[in-house]
Amino acid sequence: MTWEPQHxxxxxxxxxxxxxxxxxxxxxxxxxxxxxELNQYPDFNNYLIYVLTKLKSEDEPTRSLSGLILKNNIxxxxxxxxxxxxxxxxxxxLRAVGDPxxxxxxxxxxxxTTIASKGGLTNWQQLLPSLCEMLDSQDYxxxxxxxxxxxxxxxxxxxxxxxxxxNRPLNVMIPKFLQFFTHTSPKIRxxxxxxxxxxxxxxxxxxxxxxxxFIENLFHLSTDExxxxxxxxxxxxxxxxxxxxxxxxxxxxxxxxxMLLRTQDQDESVALEASEFWLTLAEQxxxxxxxxxxxxxxxxxxxxxxRYSEIDIILLKGDVEEDEMVPDREEDIxxxxxxxxxxxxxxxxxNGGDPDDDDDDDCGLDDDNSLSExxxxxxxxxxxxxxxxxxxxxxxxxxxxxxxxxxxxxEWEIKESGILALGAIAExxxxxxxxxxxxxxxxxxxxxxxxxxxxxSITCWTLSRYAHWVVNQPHERYLKQLMxxxxxxxxxxxxxxxxxxxxAFATLEEEACTELVPYLSFILETLVFAxxxxxxxxxxxxxxxxxxxxxxxxxxxxxxxxxxxxxPPLIQKWNMLKDDxxxxxxxxxxxxxxxxxxxxxxxxxxxxxYNRCISLIQQTINQDMVNNxxxxxxxxxxxxRMIVALDLLSGLAEGLDGHIELLVANSNIMTLLFQxxxxxMPEVRQSSFALLxxxxxxxxxxxxxxxxxxxxxxxxxxxxxxxSVCNNATWAIGEICMKLGENTRSFIPLVLSKLIIIINRPNxxxxxxxxTAITIGRLGYVCPVEVAPYLQEFVRQWCTSLRHIRDNDExxxxxxxxxxxxxxxxxxxxxxxxxxxxxxxxxANPPTxxxxxxxxxxxxxxxxxxxxxxxxxxxxxxxxxxxxxxTMYEI
Numbered sequence: 001m002t003w004e005p006q007h008x009x010x011x012x013x014x015x016x017x018x019x020x021x022x023x024x025x026x027x028x029x030x031x032x033x034x035x036x037e038l039n040q041y042p043d044f045n046n047y048l049i050y051v052l053t054k055l056k057s058e059d060e061p062t063r064s065l066s067g068l069i070l071k072n073n074i075x076x077x078x079x080x081x082x083x084x085x086x087x088x089x090x091x092x093x094l095r096a097v098g099d100p101x102x103x104x105x106x107x108x109x110x111x112x113t114t115i116a117s118k119g120g121l122t123n124w125q126q127l128l129p130s131l132c133e134m135l136d137s138q139d140y141x142x143x144x145x146x147x148x149x150x151x152x153x154x155x156x157x158x159x160x161x162x163x164x165x166x167n168r169p170l171n172v173m174i175p176k177f178l179q180f181f182t183h184t185s186p187k188i189r190x191x192x193x194x195x196x197x198x199x200x201x202x203x204x205x206x207x208x209x210x211x212x213x214f215i216e217n218l219f220h221l222s223t224d225e226x227x228x229x230x231x232x233x234x235x236x237x238x239x240x241x242x243x244x245x246x247x248x249x250x251x252x253x254x255x256x257x258x259m260l261l262r263t264q265d266q267d268e269s270v271a272l273e274a275s276e277f278w279l280t281l282a283e284q285x286x287x288x289x290x291x292x293x294x295x296x297x298x299x300x301x302x303x304x305x306x307r308y309s310e311i312d313i314i315l316l317k318g319d320v321e322e323d324e325m326v327p328d329r330e331e332d333i334x335x336x337x338x339x340x341x342x343x344x345x346x347x348x349x350x351n352g353g354d355p356d357d358d359d360d361d362d363c364g365l366d367d368d369n370s371l372s373e374x375x376x377x378x379x380x381x382x383x384x385x386x387x388x389x390x391x392x393x394x395x396x397x398x399x400x401x402x403x404x405x406x407x408x409x410x411e412w413e414i415k416e417s418g419i420l421a422l423g424a425i426a427e428x429x430x431x432x433x434x435x436x437x438x439x440x441x442x443x444x445x446x447x448x449x450x451x452x453x454x455x456x457s458i459t460c461w462t463l464s465r466y467a468h469w470v471v472n473q474p475h476e477r478y479l480k481q482l483m484x485x486x487x488x489x490x491x492x493x494x495x496x497x498x499x500x501x502x503x504a505f506a507t508l509e510e511e512a513c514t515e516l517v518p519y520l521s522f523i524l525e526t527l528v529f530a531x532x533x534x535x536x537x538x539x540x541x542x543x544x545x546x547x548x549x550x551x552x553x554x555x556x557x558x559x560x561x562x563x564x565x566x567x568p569p570l571i572q573k574w575n576m577l578k579d580d581x582x583x584x585x586x587x588x589x590x591x592x593x594x595x596x597x598x599x600x601x602x603x604x605x606x607x608x609x610y611n612r613c614i615s616l617i618q619q620t621i622n623q624d625m626v627n628n629x630x631x632x633x634x635x636x637x638x639x640x641r642m643i644v645a646l647d648l649l650s651g652l653a654e655g656l657d658g659h660i661e662l663l664v665a666n667s668n669i670m671t672l673l674f675q676x677x678x679x680x681m682p683e684v685r686q687s688s689f690a691l692l693x694x695x696x697x698x699x700x701x702x703x704x705x706x707x708x709x710x711x712x713x714x715x716x717x718x719x720x721x722x723x724s725v726c727n728n729a730t731w732a733i734g735e736i737c738m739k740l741g742e743n744t745r746s747f748i749p750l751v752l753s754k755l756i757i758i759i760n761r762p763n764x765x766x767x768x769x770x771x772t773a774i775t776i777g778r779l780g781y782v783c784p785v786e787v788a789p790y791l792q793e794f795v796r797q798w799c800t801s802l803r804h805i806r807d808n809d810e811x812x813x814x815x816x817x818x819x820x821x822x823x824x825x826x827x828x829x830x831x832x833x834x835x836x837x838x839x840x841x842x843x844a845n846p847p848t849x850x851x852x853x854x855x856x857x858x859x860x861x862x863x864x865x866x867x868x869x870x871x872x873x874x875x876x877x878x879x880x881x882x883x884x885x886x887t888m889y890e891i
Contacts, residue, residue, distance in 0.1 A: 003046050003088060010055075013038075013047045017062045017069075035069065042082055045073055049089045052107060053096035060103045067107035071114045090115060094130055097149060098142030105141065109149035117156045121166055128153075128169050132176055140185060147180075147191035154198040162204050170199065170206035178210060181217040186226030193221070193232035200239040208244075215240065215247055222258055227267035234262055234273035241280045252290045260294065263301050268309070272376045275305060278383035282390050295391065299398045302387075303406060305380030306417040306424075308454065312377065313413075318454050322493040328537040340683050341647045341690040342724050343731040344767050381424045388428025396432045399425060407443065412452045419447060419455065423462030430469070437469055441478050448485045453494035460489060460497070464504035467511040475515070483508065483519060487526040490545075495538055498530070502541045506548040516549070517556045523549065524565045531569045536583075543586040546570075547593035557594070558601035566594070567605060574609075579616060579641075588613075588644040592651030599655045606652055610663045613645040613652075617672050639681050646676060646687035653694035661699040669695075670706050677713045682722045689717065689728035693735045700739040707740070707747070715750035720758050720768065727768045730755065734775035737782050738813060748779060748786050755779075756790060759797045773801040777814025784820035791821055791828030799832065799839035807844050815840070819853040826860070833861065834876065841884040851889070858891045 016038075020031040038044045051058060051066035070089070074081070093115070096108045116124055131153075134146035150173075154161065161170050173195075180192035196214060199207045207214065214236075221233050237255060240248055248255060262274035278298070281287050291298070308318065317323070388395060399421070406418025422440065426433065433440075444466075447459040463470075463482060470478045486508065489501035509516060516523060527549070530542050546566070550557055557566075570591065577584045591609060595602045623637035649669070653660050664670075673695075676688040692710065696703050703710075714736075717729040733751055737744040758764060759772045776794060780787040798818065805811045818836075822829050829836055840846075840854050862870045874882055885891055 003043070003050075005047055005050050009047060010050070013044075013051065013066075014055075014058065014062065017051065017065050020065065021061065039073065039077065042085055045070055045081065045085055046088060048073070049092045052104065052111075053092045053099070060101050063101075064103050064107045067104075067111050071111050074111075074114050074118055086115070086119070090124060090127075094127075097131070097134060097145040098137070098139055099145065100141055102144075105145040105148055108145065109152050112149045113152040113156050116153055121153075121157060121160050128166075128173070132173060135176065135180070144185070144187055144191070147188055147195070151191050151194050154195045158198050158202060158204075162199070162202070162206065168206065170204060174199070174204075174206045174210055178213055178217060181221060186224065186229055189221065189224065190226065190228040190232055193218070193229065193236055197232060197236045197239060200236065200243055203243055211244060211247055215251075219251070219254075227265070227270050230262060230265065230267070230270045231273045234259070234270060234277065238273065238276045238280050241277065241284065245284060245286070249286070252286075256290065256294050260297060260301060263298075263305065268376055271305065272374070272379055275302075275376060275379040275383055278302070279379070279386055282383070282386035287387075287390050291387075291390075295387075295395060296398050298387075299384070299395065300402050302380045302384045303402050303417060303421045305376050306384075306420050307413050308377060308416065312375070313454075316454070316496075318452075320494075321451075321453050323495050324493045324498070324533065324535070326495075326535070328495075328535045330536075340643055340686045340724065341650055341728070342686070342767070343690060343693060343728055343771065377420075381420055384421060384424040385427065388425040391428070393429055393432030395425070396429055399429070400436070412450070412455055416452070416455045416458055419444070419458050419462050423458070423465045426462070426465035433466075434469065437466060441466065441470060441482070445478070445482055445485050448489055453492075453497050456489060456492065456494070456497045457500035460486065460500035460504040464507040467504075467508045471508070471511045471515060479512065479515070480519075483516075483523075487523065490526055490530055491533065495535060498534065498538045499541055502530075502538065502545045506545045509545070509548045509552040513552045514554070514556060517553055520553065520556065520562055521565065524562055528565055528569050531573070540583065540586045543590040547590040550590075550593040550597035554597050555599055557597045558599055560601075563598065563601050570594070571605060579612075579619065580638075585640060585644045588641075588648045592644075592648040595648070595651040595655040597655065599657070600659065602652070602655055603659060606656060606660070607663065610649065610652060610660075610667070613649050614667050614669060614672065616645040617642050617676065618668075621672065621675050639679070639684055642676065643683050643687045646684070646691050650687070650691045650694045653691065653698040657698050660695075661702070664695065664699050664702045670702060674706065674709055674713075677710070677717075682725050685717060685722075686725045686728050689714070689725065689732045693728065693732035696732065696735040696739055700736075703736070704739070707736070711736075711747040711750055715754065718751060718754035718758065720761060720764060723765055723768055726758070727771055730758070730768070730771045730775050734771070734778045734810075737775075737778050741782050744779065744782050745786055748783055752776075752779060752787060752790065756794050759794050759801065769797075769801040770805060773798045774810045774814040777802075777817035779817065780821040781813055781817030784817070784824045787817075788821040788824035788828065791825050792831065795829050796832040796835045799835035803839050803842040805842070807846070811843075812847060812850060815843075815846075816850060816853065819850070819857060822857055826857075826864075833873075837877065837885060838881060841881055841888065843888070855889045855891070858885070858889055862891065 016031055016034050019027055020035075022028065022031075048066045048070040052063050052070065055063060074089075089111075093108055093112050097105065097112075099105050099108065112127070116127060121127065131146045131150050134142050135150075137143050137146075160166060161173070162168060177192045177195050180188055183189050183192070196207060218233050218236050221229055224230055224233070237248070237259070259274050259277045263271055263278075265271045265274065281291065308316070313319065384399075388399075403418055403422055406414050406421065409415050409418065422444075441463075444459055444463050448456055448463070450456050450459070463486070470482055473479065486501050486505050489497055490505060492498050492501060527542065527546055531539070534542055557563075570587070573587055574591070577587065595606070595609070620637045620639060620642040623634070624639075627634045627636060652663075673688055673692060676684050677692070679685055679688070692703070714729050714733050717725050720726050733755075737747075740747075755772050755776050759769060759776065764772075776787070776798060795818075802811065802814060822836075837858075846854065865873065874885075877885075
């Protein structure tokens, strides 16, 4: 296709391109409108490629911009462009790959990749052969331009390049790339490694055939003078460590030596890539064995890497000590994600909480969130953290002298990195640190008053890592002082310190729980004062701290003097916020925790809160329906507000119990719940089932009439692929059947077989297993005749799932159900009777009548099998189980 531009058309487009570089927003808007107009003309795209590739008289930024606008057009309208225009653009791109200007070459590369990923490589058959041929060009610009484009294609189309549809081009490309590892130009060497690196993680066959040559060539380039080459060498080795450790083991000593050197590279981007090596190595089983000899040299390097660089301090405004009056910029406020309610059973183990609880606090570096990208400081701290978890106390003889030196250093940057390191080793080295904590905790509490804000903020985090130990010492020793100092930091004049103190205090609340009750009025007064002091961003974190306090102290918060301090400022915020204000979410979450804790104390506030939640759910459903009816012409509603509203209603139902009955009676909550339970979004269903269970407990008379509609939906959601949805649906079924009693009979076919599948499924999370076992037990309690015939299908798993649960009402009803089922079908439990014995031994103190039921079953079995058989059966038990059964059940 030969195409020539019209002179005036070209002038018009150049004018627009120049104007679009204007900083004036008015001009920008006008340009945007003109561009949309011009998109109506098919050959507008011909003009754009012409300016990019042929109009050498124009300046480079304008030509490059022309290419970027064309890239966006292809991305948006690529499928509707006439084929001859697309062909013209493709040909011009290939001709311009070797443009003398690096900026134009890079823009052409981006354009080629966009066309290739939009239309598919199969629709541009000559692209890869042409680019590979250009690699052999004697003209540096052509070779470099082709490599730049190939690198982008390798990043964007990794899988396609290894597909049969394209005749597996990697079989040719990978050996070709390897030839360029020794090229005279560092830029070309760097491209060659970067291209191959793309195929390591997928273990691409074409690369695996040449893996030894690749590793050999990487070693050859390890001392390259160019920092981009060194960076790509490090990146390649880190990925190989994950996927082809077998090939690296013979050279592991040299690789570690090399990475130690590179972790101290003058170029920070190289040092960062090298630091990733220690994170990856820590996950490998051979880590301890291969790293032990090098640890004395590695530890000081990592602690040095934790220092703030000069550029970090500038970006963090680290020299600004007081900024509490400076309003936050909206773009600095990270999106928050609400964690929907999940019903969990209280386990008898130390950490029997929710397995989905991700307690990863980003190695104390949330204080750096204006540097939210990964940097050397964060990576070094994370590496020390994971290595402390590998070496445990064995690394303390190496780390403690480093800490001693850094913590007493006069330069604040060095002292600060020492405090960060002290926090990083807390989890891995806790047992060995205990003897040093009586000296270190007072030192840290004093550091909370350091004159440097960045020292105060990291100290908050490090103290939170040792909160568990502090709480277990006599209060007068550390807890009281730590709490007072942290509360002062919550009112710090520096926003970063406020944020770190709020987060640390929330951790302390979770650890201390009711130990904080004596100090409640002091805590509440501080937190409430912070409400009037905080800027936007920290206000959201403060809500979390208040909600966590309510979760931690529970009903102890229900005192008129505490309610009078806490509620007025929260209700004031509540009244100020509009329904579509994002800040309503964290406030709703906070109120949910408070409503559950205050119980009847929340009654004066419950009606407006309840009605607003109903309104938020109704609005979201209406918007969703309008959007669905008009096939997505309207903006999608933000379903998070519906989820948070459902969870707050759950909090009200749990806290107010029967007091919520009147509110439920006067609202359409059951209709709304019916719709929410069928929402396409799993999180909406998850929260709906939590609310259904809570309403069942609080006011079943309003839930009962809906059973014909609700039960089939509950059955459909017993799908363990959606763990939290399945978990809450299972729990709700258990609560409902306890209220329905024998009327559950007609619904059992909808749910029982699915629950039996879940309890027998391998790798089912602990929480879901426990809830499933309890619900099966409860179904057996209300309808033993219907459930008992299936006993043999689930009894072993049932017993092992419930042996760790603390004595509580849920465990009680489940075990009664099991006793009823065994009475109906004693044969069903015979093959697994030892598991039943083990499960009943897990009770600390069963209620008298349950104790008698269990005893009766044991005696029945003993009588049936005869004393001799019983004795030989009991002899198979572990000694402690036999003793426990004798003591508890006199059998």
